[in-house]
Amino acid sequence: MSLALSPALRDALEAWLAEERAIDGASEATIRAYATDLRGFLAFLADYDGEPAAPARLARIELRDLRAWMSHERGRGLGPRSLARALSAVKGFFRWFGKREGFEPTAVLSVRSPKFTRKLPRPLAxxxxxxxxxxxxxxxxxxxxxxxxxxxxxxxxxxxxxxxxxxxxxxxxxxxxxxxxxxxxxxxxxxxxxxxxxxxxxxxxxxxxxxxxxxxxxxxxxxxxxxxxxxxxxxxxxxxxxxxxxxxxxxxxxxxxxxxxxxxxxxxxxxxxxxxxxxxxxxxxxxxxxxxxxxxxxxxxxxxxxx
Known part of the structure; x- marks a missing residue:
């Protein structure tokens, strides 16, 4: 999985996760989920392009890239709830990365999250x-x-x-x-x-x-x-x-x-x-x-x- 990322992008990912942990107070379980979801997206992007994902590639990401990734995830059986969580992680990273690198991640942020029915809590009488x-x-x-x-x-x-x-x-x-x-x-x-x-x-x-x-x-x-x-x-x-x-x-x-x-x-x-x-x-x-x-x-x- 690490071969799918350039060293610069791998460092950026670790910096974002560290900030989520330190500033936003995300739990370790949440951090692990973010890391898994985002690495999965970046690995798909590297396979899609045929070369390791790098910062310059993320700056020119297009809506069709996101659609291809979501289609791929659905094809391997990922449900709407899990896909929505993964998309949330991707958006969070791009929002942070775009601000750091000076580009607008409009294509990523404009993608609508899959709809799913939230399970209601089941209390006792x-x-x-x-x-x-x-x-x-x-x-x-x-x-x-x-x-x-x-x-x-x-x-x-x-x-x-x-x-x-x-x-x-x-x-x-x-x-x-x-x-x-x-x-x-x-x-x-x-x-x-x-x-x-x-x-x-x-x-x-x-x-x-x-x-x-x-x-x-x-x-x-x-x-x-x-x-x-x-x-x-x-x-x-x-x-x-x-x-x-x-x-x-x-x-x-x-x-x-x-x-x-x-x-x-x-x-x-x-x-x-x-x-x-x-x-x-x-x-x-x-x-x-x-x-x-x-x-x-x-x-x-x-x-x-x-x-």
């Missing part, structure tokens, strides 16, 4: 979310592990945390305060409320946990005392949903979706929910309005069946 947490806490085999799983689930549902954020809590974060400072994706910080029930759940877990709590050590421990693996939380949720007869969509992340959807249904402000979830864009949070509308339509259809 309120009674189902409460039942999951109760079920996890009632698992009798190892009481401290049951208390741990219930505490994690309570934080996901009660504070809208991502599982990585909950498992990233350290000993120094306890006792949990009323407002918890969370470092989320891209290093972005936000304050989230911690309900009394969540503080009580974490306290109950700590009372039973057989391992010493240290300030810099993980709050949630696995069976051998190391940091809890998120797969174990997923496995616990799989057991709960099997016992409760819930669908496969009842995952740990669904508890975060449930937090947002139930807060919105109770009259929560969309902008506030965005801040609590740590979404960079309001459009991401707006997906929950579609979920709420769909639920209202289901209620309407049930109350007013068609003749």
């Amino acid at each position: 309120e009674d189902a979310a409460r039942a999951v947490i109760a079920d996890l806490g009632d698992t009798p085999e190892v009481p401290w592990i049951a208390a741990r799983d219930a505490a994690v689930a309570t934080l996901l549902y009660g504070s809208g945390l991502r599982i990585s954020e909950a498992l990233g809590l350290r000993g120094r974060d306890t006792p949990l305060p009323d407002m918890l400072r969370i470092v989320g994706k891209g290093g972005k910080e936000r304050l989230v409320p911690v309900l009394p029930v969540a503080r009580e759940a974490v306290a109950a877990y700590l009372d039973l946990c057989p391992f010493d709590l240290v300030p810099d050590g993980p709050l949630f421990r696995g069976a051998r005392g190391r940091a809890l693996n998120p797969r174990m939380v997923t496995r616990a949720m799989e057991g709960a949903r099997a016992r409760l007869g819930l669908p496969a969509s009842a995952t740990p992340h669904a508890l975060r979706h449930s937090f947002a959807t139930h807060l919105l249904a109770a009259g929560g402000d969309l902008r506030t929910i965005q801040e609590l979830l740590g979404h960079a864009s309001l459009s991401t949070t707006q997906a929950y309005t579609a979920v709420d509308t769909a639920r209202l339509l289901d209620v309407y259809d049930a109350a007013h069946p068609k003749a």
